[in-house]
Amino acid sequence: LTLAVLISGTGSNLRALLEAAAHPDFPARVVAVGADREADGLAHAEEFGIPSFTVPYAAFPTREAWGDELAAQLDVWQPDLIVLSGLMRLLPAAVVARYAPHIINTHPAYLPEFPGAHGVRDALAASVSQTGASVIVVDDGVDSGPILAQERIPVLPGDTEATLHERIKPVERRLLIDVVQRIARGELELAP
Numbered sequence: 233l234t235l236a237v238l239i240s241g242t243g244s245n246l247r248a249l250l251e252a253a254a255h256p257d258f259p260a261r262v263v264a265v266g267a268d269r270e271a272d273g274l275a276h277a278e279e280f281g282i283p284s285f286t287v288p289y290a291a292f293p294t295r296e297a298w299g300d301e302l303a304a305q306l307d308v309w310q311p312d313l314i315v316l317s318g319l320m321r322l323l324p325a326a327v328v329a330r331y332a333p334h335i336i337n338t339h340p341a342y343l344p345e346f347p348g349a350h351g352v353r354d355a356l357a358a359s360v361s362q363t364g365a366s367v368i369v370v371d372d373g374v375d376s377g378p379i380l381a382q383e384r385i386p387v388l389p390g391d392t393e394a395t396l397h398e399r400i401k402p403v404e405r406r407l408l409i410d411v412v413q414r415i416a417r418g419e420l421e422l423a424p
């Protein structure tokens with residue numbers, strides 16, 4: 233199974249995928265990494281010798297124009313699966329329609345709780361005793377697609393957004409790698 237991974241930030245989930253895919257018996261490989269900005273995580277792609285591309289959101293007049301260029305870049309690689317892993321941008325409907333259901337996303341909350349760009353901060357603000365991590369199929373809503381995997385994670389007294397997010401990320405990484413492996417082995421269907 234060939235993967236294209238899209239990021240905006242540090243790419244810790246990307247790195248976990250790259251490390252997993254480096255094992256010969258892992259049934260998927262990352263063929264390209266894309267970002268919507270000069271993301272720090274692109275350094276992981278370089279370290280692993282994976283081609284990367286940047287489609288700077290700020291360089292386009294509309295979300296749709298940005299999406300069209302992103303799709304054009306993805307089409308170069310023809311990935312079997314697109315993994316949004318810290319992409320802090322909603323994909324235009326046309327991009328989702330082009331690849332669905334072969335797009336998955338990691339989210340640092342127990343969906344449908346706390347969707348959107350600030351799932352960790354929102355959980356803290358809600359003073360809940362537990363939150364979670366989720367891997368979903370991307371649809372044209374906001375973190376609203378079918379849930380492929382999720383796990384509860386405790387919120388501890390004194391947690392900050394950073395400490396809670398750092399507790400969530402390792403769980404996200406484990407769920408993501410497991411989901412990719414199951415998809416690659418035909419054990420997990422994406423089509424609704």
Ligand code: GRF
Binds near residue numbers: 241243404
């Ligand atoms: C991850 O928690 C991801 O789910 C969320 O943003 C974070 C990105 O972290 N959308 P990283 O860039 O993978 O380190």
